[in-house]
Amino acid sequence: MDQILLITHVIAAMMWTGAVFMAALVDWPAFKRQAPAGRFPFQAVIGQGSGVFPWVYLAMTIMLLSSVGLAWRHWPSDGFGCVLLGLKAAALSFMVGSTVYGTLRTWPTLQFATDNEAFTIYGRYMVRAYLIFGCGVAGHVAGLLFSRRAEWFGY
């Protein structure tokens, strides 16, 4: 059970963090370069967004379920372990909150925006994407520290 929880947790974490990395740091700069000056690349952005959507929500669901399961089965008795789990919970909450906000607020608004409005709306969306990526990286580091804290720090 522990192995299944940990493996699905890590795969979902990689999938989600990797998808946000790709969208924010690779796809968006490429879309902007290819679009005519001043024109927002609606087709590319919406195509990319709807393609990645089911995978991000799948990863989010797995992360939520596996996090509860892992925390339940590996609840720490040391302060450092509790801080790391707290950080991971905060990182995951931000990732979930931002993603759901993007789906419910940013995407519907983007569909009816002019080019200029779309650049502003998507610019803000990208700032949140960089933060989501940062939270994903922080969650990975905290996960590594949590699992190895006895070996590395003697907890």
Ligand code: HEM
């Ligand atoms: C930002 C979101 C998160 C990411 C990216 C993430 C990533 C990871 C990774 C990569 C590991 C495996 C480390 C290793 O053994 O090499 C791990 C382990 C673990 N995660 Fe997360 N995690 C996240 C959120 C959470 C949350 C919210 C919880 C629960 C509150 C949680 C609970 C755990 C536990 C208990 C382990 C260690 C299990 C063990 O002792 O082997 N994670 N996480």
